Amino acid sequence: MTADRVRAALAGAALALAGAAAAEDDYGGLPEGEGREWVYFSCQHCHSLRTVTNQRFSRRVWDEVLDWMVEEQGMVPLDPEIRAEILDYLAEALGAEG
Numbered sequence: 001m002t003a004d005r006v007r008a009a010l011a012g013a014a015l016a017l018a019g020a021a022a023a024e025d026d027y028g029g030l031p032e033g034e035g036r037e038w039v040y041f042s043c044q045h046c047h048s049l050r051t052v053t054n055q056r057f058s059r060r061v062w063d064e065v066l067d068w069m070v071e072e073q074g075m076v077p078l079d080p081e082i083r084a085e086i087l088d089y090l091a092e093a094l095g096a097e098g
């Protein structure tokens, strides 16, 4: 009885660890970088993260994309600090010249 319970608890813990590792690894294909989790949580309600990871834009264009998401696509305006982190991340991780 007790051994079964221990085994079940261990199996549960292993599954939880595997789940955490998967989320950690993948982030929907977002490249590593500071602020990644904000993009992960803010940008996939309406479209896949591929819509984001497929793009390479300059900081100026990403800035406009964020405004465009709010003004035309119905995104809830981001907290200014989080918006700044997201913009830094996008310009770094998915950047382009110009």
Ligand code: HEC
Pocket: 039, 042, 043, 044, 045, 046, 047, 051, 052, 055, 065, 066, 069, 073, 074, 075, 076, 086
């Ligand atoms: C409320 C819904 C919503 C949220 C949240 C949202 N988007 Fe979008 N986004 C859209 C829609 C709708 C389109 C497609 C617009 C079109 O193609 O006409 C789109 C398109 C895009 C595109 C494609 C632009 C192109 O040139 O094809 C990019 C890049 C993008 N979104 C980035 C983001 C990022 C980054 C975030 C998070 C900060 C985000 N979106 C969050 C609705 C949203």
